[in-house]
Amino acid sequence: MSDPAPRLRAVEAFPVERDGERYLALRDPAGYTSSVVMLPVGLLDIVALFDGEHAITDIQAEIMRGHGELVTREHIEKLMTALDEQGFLDNPAFAARREATDRVFLAAARRPAQHAGGSYASDPERLREEMDAFFAPPVGPGPVERYRGGPAYAWAYRELAERGEADLFVIFGTCHAGMAHPFALTRKDFDTPLGPARTERDFVEALARRAGQDCFGSELAHRNEHSIEFQAVFLQYLYAGRREISIVPVLTSFVHEALARGQRPQDDPRVPRFLEALGETITASGRRVAFIAGADLAHMGPRFGDPAPITPAELAVIDREDREMLAAVAAGDAEAFFESARRDDDRRRVCGLSPIYTLLRALGGAPGTLRRYGQWPDPDGVVTFASVVF
Numbered sequence: 001m002s003d004p005a006p007r008l009r010a011v012e013a014f015p016v017e018r019d020g021e022r023y024l025a026l027r028d029p030a031g032y033t034s035s036v037v038m039l040p041v042g043l044l045d046i047v048a049l050f051d052g053e054h055a056i057t058d059i060q061a062e063i064m065r066g067h068g069e070l071v072t073r074e075h076i077e078k079l080m081t082a083l084d085e086q087g088f089l090d091n092p093a094f095a096a097r098r099e100a101t102d103r104v105f106l107a108a109a110r111r112p113a114q115h116a117g118g119s120y121a122s123d124p125e126r127l128r129e130e131m132d133a134f135f136a137p138p139v140g141p142g143p144v145e146r147y148r149g150g151p152a153y154a155w156a157y158r159e160l161a162e163r164g165e166a167d168l169f170v171i172f173g174t175c176h177a178g179m180a181h182p183f184a185l186t187r188k189d190f191d192t193p194l195g196p197a198r199t200e201r202d203f204v205e206a207l208a209r210r211a212g213q214d215c216f217g218s219e220l221a222h223r224n225e226h227s228i229e230f231q232a233v234f235l236q237y238l239y240a241g242r243r244e245i246s247i248v249p250v251l252t253s254f255v256h257e258a259l260a261r262g263q264r265p266q267d268d269p270r271v272p273r274f275l276e277a278l279g280e281t282i283t284a285s286g287r288r289v290a291f292i293a294g295a296d297l298a299h300m301g302p303r304f305g306d307p308a309p310i311t312p313a314e315l316a317v318i319d320r321e322d323r324e325m326l327a328a329v330a331a332g333d334a335e336a337f338f339e340s341a342r343r344d345d346d347r348r349r350v351c352g353l354s355p356i357y358t359l360l361r362a363l364g365g366a367p368g369t370l371r372r373y374g375q376w377p378d379p380d381g382v383v384t385f386a387s388v389v390f
Contacts, residue, residue, distance in 0.1 A: 295352020
């Protein structure tokens, strides 16, 4: 029997301190496991060698060379078993788990409300109370509770409710886990505690045909991604029981890839072709359409890979840099928006680059107005967000 060479899956890792002890937390952004594994820092040198290239004996030898101590085979195997049971190792057992999970999602008539009961309330009445608070006077939205950024988003949704006459909402969402295709469509309705947000399947099919690319090749990314789900909840809150609406869910992932390649987004021919197809499909549909970009801005601090907590002075710098980027957004200038990220190599980790860029290109340069900007700082990191209305 060959000596196994464990391989850790591509997962998120961030530092955590509990009871004076330091850990590295592992979390799966793709959602194939809901577990968060806490690794004591003393195990990091071992797990760093779980790369599929080092067998157990190789790991023992590397640790001996680096630290002068013997790690027993039993200790490594115990660590492998613990990670395997939680779905963090890339092996046949995980492949079977993923295949079973994907099969259930693809067979389902609707996309489940994956984040209900976690990011927002699963009980309809409690959810309505939370949403009511986002819109409450005297300053408009109320206090933030569990739904991070909710009050800031409410500033845009209030205008949508008051001014918008659209009955079809094209939602551009961030794919936080990344995907192989720049755009991913789904035909599935989105369940919410306030009733399902119905996907306009005819529009989705027509868009996919015109786009001349595989728009469903990364459909599985919709299964656990929250960026469109949150917008579906807002839309159901505004319109359920009031008038009929439908959505077109579009996950996006191409701007960070362009930055990594040293290119511009339009250098991937699938991007301009999809945008052209979107415009053509809207025109052919004769529908009143609104665009929504479900996107946060900066992600900084130890939780996101920075070495130290964010200070008040650094929060002020983030505020200034975010607002400079948002000036390009409000100007409707997609290229200036991309350039603001390229200039500093996206040092603030703006997760919404792709949906915001897509929105700006789809709007064709129409200007907007910044309605609200906010920051969510905590000891381990800061996330920033805004509402811009076009």
